[in-house]
Amino acid sequence: MLQAHSLLWNYLWVAPNILLLVLAVVIWRRKLHKQFPVFLFFAVVTAIEQLTVYATDVLPSVSPAIWWRVLLAGLLVEGLIKFTLIGEIFSCVFGLYPSLAKLGKLLISGVGVVLVLLAAVAAAYTPKDSTYPIISVALVLEQTIYLIECGLILSLFVFAAYFRMSWNRSSFGIALGLGISACVHLATWALMVRGNSSAPYRNFLVFLNMATYHVCVLIWFYYLLLPQKSATTSAVSLPENTLAIWNRELERLLQQ
Amino acid sequence: MILAIVIVISATLALVVILSVAVTRSLQVKGSVRTALAIRPIDIEAFRNLIDPAEDGYLRRRLPPAQFRVVRRERLRAMAAYVHVAGSNAAVLVRVGEAALASADPHVAGAAQQLVSDALLLRRNTTVALVRIYLALAWPSSGFAALRVVEHYEQLSGAAMRLGRLQNPAVAVRLSASI
Numbered sequence: 001m002l003q004a005h006s007l008l009w010n011y012l013w014v015a016p017n018i019l020l021l022v023l024a025v026v027i028w029r030r031k032l033h034k035q036f037p038v039f040l041f042f043a044v045v046t047a048i049e050q051l052t053v054y055a056t057d058v059l060p061s062v063s064p065a066i067w068w069r070v071l072l073a074g075l076l077v078e079g080l081i082k083f084t085l086i087g088e089i090f091s092c093v094f095g096l097y098p099s100l101a102k103l104g105k106l107l108i109s110g111v112g113v114v115l116v117l118l119a120a121v122a123a124a125y126t127p128k129d130s131t132y133p134i135i136s137v138a139l140v141l142e143q144t145i146y147l148i149e150c151g152l153i154l155s156l157f158v159f160a161a162y163f164r165m166s167w168n169r170s171s172f173g174i175a176l177g178l179g180i181s182a183c184v185h186l187a188t189w190a191l192m193v194r195g196n197s198s199a200p201y202r203n204f205l206v207f208l209n210m211a212t213y214h215v216c217v218l219i220w221f222y223y224l225l226l227p228q229k230s231a232t233t234s235a236v237s238l239p240e241n242t243l244a245i246w247n248r249e250l251e252r253l254l255q256q
Numbered sequence: 257m258i259l260a261i262v263i264v265i266s267a268t269l270a271l272v273v274i275l276s277v278a279v280t281r282s283l284q285v286k287g288s289v290r291t292a293l294a295i296r297p298i299d300i301e302a303f304r305n306l307i308d309p310a311e312d313g314y315l316r317r318r319l320p321p322a323q324f325r326v327v328r329r330e331r332l333r334a335m336a337a338y339v340h341v342a343g344s345n346a347a348v349l350v351r352v353g354e355a356a357l358a359s360a361d362p363h364v365a366g367a368a369q370q371l372v373s374d375a376l377l378l379r380r381n382t383t384v385a386l387v388r389i390y391l392a393l394a395w396p397s398s399g400f401a402a403l404r405v406v407e408h409y410e411q412l413s414g415a416a417m418r419l420g421r422l423q424n425p426a427v428a429v430r431l432s433a434s435i
Binding site for chain 1: 257259260263264266267268270271273274275277278280281347350351354372373374376377379380383
């Protein structure tokens with residue numbers, strides 16, 4: 001079942017991208033693109049890019065060398081859009097909190113620099129395929145993109161959780177999908193580049209990637225299209241005696 | 257292969273953190289907000305005394321260097337405990353403020369925005385202050401100033417009181433009373 005060009009393989013490659021195009025259309029119709037223009041662009045371009053790579057894979061007239069070139073070009077474009085999208089999520093989250101905006105910019109710059117260095121080290125230690133250099137380049141590029149993406153998304157989640165910042169439902173969903181996808185892809189690509197090269201093992205990793213991506217597209221559907229539930233708040237009763245204590249302390253401070 | 261293992265473990269840990277944050281957020285949205293009960297009172301006077309440079313100067317002059325370092329470390333640990341509580345209270349007040357942000361009353365929403373902003377600023381400052389306190393623990397003879405934390409804490413308590421009064425004049429002051 002976990003074979004290349006099996007029914008499941010075709011489904012997992014095509015279906016998420018069709019769904020992503022549908023999501024893009026719905027986002028446009030609901031005018032959500034005004035809030036997340038880069039996500040709309042990401043959805044359209046990624047879906048088209050993936051479907052193009054799929055078409056070149058199944059078309060017998062396309063040589064493997066051309067397929068790898070198409071994949072590489074797609075990866076470069078996808079990587080650039082993903083980083084722009086992460087920037088959009090950052091500004092969406094920090095836009096609500098002007099007091100933390102400067103710190104947020106500092107954080108994304110600092111983490112970004114560290115991640116680029118880490119990715120460069122990881123790429124330097126990645127074994128190269130001398131017979132087909134383009135394959136190595138594609139795999140290393142993919143690993144680099146996922147490493148930086150994963151680190152940036154993780155830092156965003158940790159930062160927001162530490163400061164108890166509330167997320168817009170849509171930006172949370174986009175970040176969650178990107179984060180899950182980046183983590184799983186990073187792990188699988190790292191194994192694929194350096195691990196066991198047997199076909200069943202590689203197929204399993206490819207299927208895991210595809211299935212994860214499908215789940216992520218469904219996560220984006222859920223968070224972007226389903227209405228937000230309002231938080232339930234209840235009246236809070238606090239100890240009476242602390243009022244006088246605090247007021248006394250505050251007055252003492254104000255009189256200094 | 258070692259690098260692959262390191263990357264896989266890092267990616268798995270990152271995934272666990274992201275999913276745990278997602279689950280926590282989901283529980284927060286579904287659950288009721290009884291956050292104000294989590295606010296712990298702080299004796300600002302005692303804290304102000306702890307961070308007073310004049311007190312440190314006096315102790316430095318009166319005590320032998322070795323004993324001063326011991327006393328200074330104890331004061332720094334106490335200071336860290338206060339700052340930690342102030343940071344936790346700020347985190348609670350972020351949620352209290354955010355719960356009030358959606359209010360239809362523009363005065364309440366404005367006060368809530370101010371509270372959230374002040375609380376985040378305090379949380380940031382407590383983080384920086386804690387780093388500096390722990391560094392000072394390693395070098396107790398070095399100078400240290402955490403006055404900004406106190407100033408922001410006072411501003412924050414004022415913002416919480418304003419929001420409380422606007423939301424419910426009868427119980428408003430209770431909220432800020434326990435800060």
